[in-house]
Amino acid sequence: xxxxxxxxxxxxxxxxxxxxxxxxxxxxxxxxxxxxxxxxxxxxxxxxxxxxxxxxxxxxxxxxxxxxxxxxxxxxxxxxxxxxxxxxxxxxxxxxxxxxxxxxxxxxxxxxxxxxxxxxxxxxxxxxxxxxxxxxxxxxxxxxxxxxxxxxxxxxxxxxxxxxxxxxxxxxxxxxxxxxxxxxxxxxxxxxxxxxxxxxxxxxxxxxxxxxxxxxxxxxxxxxxxxxxxxxxxxxxxxxxxxxxxxxxxxxxxxxxxxxxxxxxxxxxxxxxxxxxxxxxxxxxxxxxxxxxxxxxxxxxxxxxxxxxxxxxxxxxxxxxxxxxxxxxxxxxxxxxxxxxxxxxxxxxxxxxxxxxxxxxxxxxxxxxxxxxxxxxxxxxxxxxxxxxxxxxxxxxxxxxxxxxx
Amino acid sequence: xxxxxxxxxxxxxxxxxxxxxxxxxxxxxxxxxxxxxxxxxxxxxxxxxxxxxxxxxxxxxxxxxxxxxxxxxxxxxxxxxxxxxxxxxxxxxxxxxxxxxxxxxxxxxxxxxxxxxxxxxxxxxxxxxxxxxxxxxxxxxxxxxxxxxxxxxxxxxxxxxxxxxxxxxxxxxxxxxxxxxxxxxxxxxxxxxxxxxx
Numbered sequence: 001x002x003x004x005x006x007x008x009x010x011x012x013x014x015x016x017x018x019x020x021x022x023x024x025x026x027x028x029x030x031x032x033x034x035x036x037x038x039x040x041x042x043x044x045x046x047x048x049x050x051x052x053x054x055x056x057x058x059x060x061x062x063x064x065x066x067x068x069x070x071x072x073x074x075x076x077x078x079x080x081x082x083x084x085x086x087x088x089x090x091x092x093x094x095x096x097x098x099x100x101x102x103x104x105x106x107x108x109x110x111x112x113x114x115x116x117x118x119x120x121x122x123x124x125x126x127x128x129x130x131x132x133x134x135x136x137x138x139x140x141x142x143x144x145x146x147x148x149x150x151x152x153x154x155x156x157x158x159x160x161x162x163x164x165x166x167x168x169x170x171x172x173x174x175x176x177x178x179x180x181x182x183x184x185x186x187x188x189x190x191x192x193x194x195x196x197x198x199x200x201x202x203x204x205x206x207x208x209x210x211x212x213x214x215x216x217x218x219x220x221x222x223x224x225x226x227x228x229x230x231x232x233x234x235x236x237x238x239x240x241x242x243x244x245x246x247x248x249x250x251x252x253x254x255x256x257x258x259x260x261x262x263x264x265x266x267x268x269x270x271x272x273x274x275x276x277x278x279x280x281x282x283x284x285x286x287x288x289x290x291x292x293x294x295x296x297x298x299x300x301x302x303x304x305x306x307x308x309x310x311x312x313x314x315x316x317x318x319x320x321x322x323x324x325x326x327x328x329x330x331x332x333x334x335x336x337x338x339x340x341x342x343x344x345x346x347x348x349x350x351x352x353x354x355x356x357x358x359x360x361x362x363x364x365x366x367x368x369x370x371x372x373x374x375x376x377x378x379x380x381x382x383x384x385x386x387x388x389x390x391x392x393x394x395x396x397x398x399x400x401x402x403x404x405x406x
Numbered sequence: 407x408x409x410x411x412x413x414x415x416x417x418x419x420x421x422x423x424x425x426x427x428x429x430x431x432x433x434x435x436x437x438x439x440x441x442x443x444x445x446x447x448x449x450x451x452x453x454x455x456x457x458x459x460x461x462x463x464x465x466x467x468x469x470x471x472x473x474x475x476x477x478x479x480x481x482x483x484x485x486x487x488x489x490x491x492x493x494x495x496x497x498x499x500x501x502x503x504x505x506x507x508x509x510x511x512x513x514x515x516x517x518x519x520x521x522x523x524x525x526x527x528x529x530x531x532x533x534x535x536x537x538x539x540x541x542x543x544x545x546x547x548x549x550x551x552x553x554x555x556x557x558x559x560x561x562x563x564x565x566x567x568x569x570x571x572x573x574x575x576x577x578x579x580x581x582x583x584x585x586x587x588x589x590x591x592x593x594x595x596x597x598x599x600x601x602x603x604x
Contacts, residue, residue, distance in 0.1 A: 105570075106568070106570050106571050106572040107568055107570045107572060108572050111568065111572070270423065270425045270427075270428060271425070272421075272422070272423040272424060272425060272428065273423070274423050274428055274430070275428075276425060276427040276428055277427070277470045277473070278468065278470050279423075279430070281470075315418070315421050316423075318417065318418065318421070319418075319420070319421045319432035319433075319434060319443075319445070320432060320445065321443075322434075322443040322454035323439060323440075323454060323457050323458070324439055324457075330578070331577065331578035331580075333529075333564070333580055334462075334564065335452050335454075335459045335462055336459070336529075339432065339443060339444075339445035339452045339454065340430070340445055340447055340452055340468055342468075343564075343566070358409045359409060362409060363409070363414070364409055364410050364411055364412040364413075364414055365412070365413060365414045365417060365437070366409075367409045367410065367411040367412075368411035368412055368413055368437070369437075370411070371411050372439060383566050383574065383576045383577060383578060383579075384566055384574050384576075385574055385575040385576065385577065386572075386574065386575065387572065387573060387574060387575050390575060
C-alpha cells in the first residue's frame with residue numbers, strides 16, 4: 001500500500017482526506033468500504049509471526065546490542081542501567097491494587113494510583129529490558145523481572161472492571177505498556193501459563209480502553225494534546241506486542257494509528273515545535289511518539305516518520321538545554337539544566353529523546369548534547385511522593401536501549 | 407550508523423515559539439557548557455550563566471494549571487554577534503518594555519521598565535559587593551540601574567505540592583536566595599557576564 005502522504009503533500013492532507021471524503025471518492029470509483037479497510041490495515045511483518053522480542057529489537061540483534069556494553073560511552077550508560085536495576089531488585093512488588101475513590105478532595109487517591117502505575121511501569125520495564133540485554137548465561141535480573149511482571153499483571157488487572165476515563169487512562173495505559181514490553185522481551189523465559197496470565201491482563205484492560213477510545217467526547221481530537229499522545233502511544237505498543245496473538249490487537253493498533261495520523265502528529269505540538277502548555281510536555285510527547293512509532297515500523301512496515309516528516313521537532317532541546325547532569329545526582333531541581341523545566345523534566349528527561357533524534361535525523365548536535373547527561377541510562381527517581389501511601393513518581397524512558405545507539 | 411558528537415556549523419542559537427499560548431523566546435551564547443543561556447516566557451526570565459540559574463523571575467509564568475496571558479509584544483532578532491528579545495509586559499507584574507540583549511560570547515544586558523521592585527531567585531553561593539553578585543567561577547550579575555534592596559538567603563523554598571493543595575512527601579525540599587531590586591526612575595538595568603569577558 002502506498003501511504004497517502006507519498007501521493008499528496010502533507011499540507012493538503014487534512015483537507016483532502018477526511019474520512020467522509022475518502023468514502024465519497026470510493027463510492028464514485030466503485031470501490032467498497034471493505035476494500036478501504038483492507039487497504040488501510042497495518043499488519044504484522046510475516047517474519048515476526050509468533051516471534052518475540054519484536055518491539056525494539058529482535059533475537060538476532062541482541063548479540064550486537066550486548067557487545068556495545070564493552071565500548072566506552074555505551075559502557076558508561078550500561079553502568080547506569082545496571083545500577084538502577086540493582087535498586088529495582090531491592091524493591092518489593094505490589095500486592096494490593098489501589099481502588100479509585102470518589103471522595104478525593106485533594107486528589108491524593110488519584111495520585112496514589114498515578115504514581116503507583118508510573119512506579120511499577122518503571123521497575124517492570126527497566127528490569128525486563130536490562131535482563132534481556134544481560135548475558136544470557138549469567139542474568140541475575142531475570143527472576144526479579146519475571147516476579148515484578150507477574151505481580152503487576154495480577155494487581156493491575158482490576159482496571160478492566162474500573163470504568164475507564166481520562167483521569168485513569170494516562171496511568172493505566174502506561175503500566176500496561178510496561179507489561180507489554182516485558183511480555184515481549186521476556187517471552188522466551190516465561191512459561192506458557194505465565195504468558196497467558198500477562199496476555200489476559202492486557203486483553204481485558206486493553207478491551208476496556210479500546211471502548212474508551214471510541215468515545216469521541218472523552219478521547220477524541222479535543223482531548224488534552226499531551227495526554228492524547230501519552231494514552232494512544234501505549235495502546236499502540238500493547239497492540240504491537242500482541243499482534244497476531246489475540247484478535248483484538250489489530251483493532252487496537254488501528255485506533256492508535258488513526259489517532260496519530262488524524263490529529264496527534266499534526267496538532268499535538270505547535271507549528272513552532274513545542275507543546276502549547278509547556279516545553280516539558282513537548283519532551284513527553286516526543287518520548288511517547290518514539291515509543292510507538294519506532295515499535296510500529298519494526299513490527300509492521302508502516303513508517304510514520306516518513307509520512308509525517310515534521311513529527312520529531314528538536315528545536316526546543318537546542319535552545320532550552322542549559323547545563324549538564326552528573327551520574328550520581330540524587331535530587332533534581334527546577335531549571336537546573338533545562339530552562340523553564342520542572343525538577344523531573346531536566347536534561348535526563350530529554351536525553352533519551354536526544355539519542356533518538358541523533359540517530360533518526362543523523363544530527364551530531366543531539367549526540368553532543370546527550371553527553372551532557374552523565375546519568376543517561378538511569379531510571380529517574382523524583383521528589384514527587386504522595387504523603388501517606390508514599391507512592392513515588394518514577395520515570396523510565398527505555399534508557400536501556402539508548403546505549404545501543406551510541 | 408554511529409553519529410559523532412559535535413557542534414554543527416551554523417546552528418541556530420536563538421529561537422522564538424510565538425504561538426500566544428506558548429509565547430517563549432530563547433537565546434544562547436554558544437553550545438559550550440557554562441555559557442549564557444536565557445529564556446523568556448510570557449515576560450518572565452530564566453538566565454543561566456556559569457552552569458547555574460543566576461536569575462529566575464517569580465512571575466508564575468510556568469503554571470500550566472493557571473496559565474497567564476501572553477505579553478503584548480515579543481520580538482526576537484539575532485545577527486550572530488548580538489541577539490535581542492524585546493517584549494512589553496506583563497502589566498500585572500508592573501513590567502512595561504523589556505530589552506534583553508545578548509552580546510556573544512559573554513555578556514547579557516537586561517533592561518526593564520518596571521513600576522515596582524522586582525524579586526527573583528538564584529542558585530549557588532554568590533558573594534554580594536554593593537550592587538553586584540559574584541559566583542566563585544567569576545560569573546557576575548551587576549545591577550547598574552536600580553538598587554539591591556535586600557537579599558534573603560532562604561527567600562524561596564521549593565517543596566513539591568500539588569496545585570489542589572496536597573503537599574508531597576518531598577525528600578529534599580530546596581531553598582534558594584532571593585534578591586529584591588528597586589528600579590531607578592522606573593528603569594532597571596542588569597548585566598550578567600561569564601568569565602573571560604572583555
